[in-house]
Amino acid sequence: MGLHFSQYQPPKAVAAGFWHEVGLPARGRKLHELLHEGVAYRVYPQLAKISGIEQKTLARYVDIAPATLSRRAKTGRFKMAESDRLYRFAELYKAALDLFEGDAEQARSWLLKPNKGLGGRLPVEMSATSAEYQTVLNLIGRLEHGVMA
Secondary structure: OOOOHHHHHHHHOHHHHHHHHHHHOHHHHHHHHHHHOOOOHHHHHHHHHHHHHHHHHHHHOOOOOOHHHHHHHHHHHHOOHHHHHHHHHHHHHHHHHOOOOOOOOHHHHHHHOHHHOOOOOOOHHHHOHHHHHHOOOHHHHHHOOOOOO
């Protein structure tokens, strides 16, 4: 007898403020187009500031090499795959923020600690691939529903 949990969905009203602060559309066609065109570089330092994660460390978590980051700062825009990883990181941070009812320190702490439900990995390390990202969102969904992980 297996339990089924739906995919994590952030509360819409709260989500809009977060995404506006980050500088990205939350969902829909505008977001899709932006990810294809490449996210503006200015989103990156803003995301680091909001999450409280140092820029150099964030680059490591989203799998962007220092030299690449430097080039993107000059060109002003990330490539599509990099943009997607930045968006996934933002989604994970927002989901953790929602899990801890807006407590940024608790959300950051949870993301930066090894998690048994993730095989001892840090949730923050799991935005580089869509499969890992989905695993973390599913774990957050289970935790929100009171299922221990």
